[in-house]
Amino acid sequence: MESFDDLTIRCPRLGHEVPFSYCRRESGDLPCIRVLSCWESRIPAEACLRKQMTAETWERFCRQEPKNKVSSLIELIEAAKKRGKMKD
Template sequence: MTPPGDDLSIRCPKLGHQIFFSYCLHENNKLPCFKILDCWHTYFQAEKYLKDTLTQSDWEAAFETPRKPKILRVCHNIIVTY
């Protein structure tokens, strides 16, 4: 199974502009974006591709670990930046 190349871009609901699958694949600290399955499932079998290519621990870190609330992520980014 081959994922979409950089000739196909879709609107990212998280960022608000066009992005490629290759970006989504490494957006989350080198892990896939948590929205990748929602965004790309209509274009190809994204879940199957990711289950075939990710390690079990990477799959769990990307999709099965509860996310921190957005306000905590924003505060963390502000603190790290400054």
């Protein structure tokens, strides 16, 4: 899977290029809810994720509900702030 981590794609949610590694962890310990629809045409995304995740984690991922746009943006901003603090 690490061989796919540096591949990039335009994220329809963020509006810019992101690597697969970001999509795998966009929701903390879960992948982005759209990771399969965005990546499956380019790489075997489902097979990669299933190999990496436990059955329980895969189930949690599959049960995720899409969030409304405002909630998603707030979470993305908070995650970016945390990543910025970690680099300091």
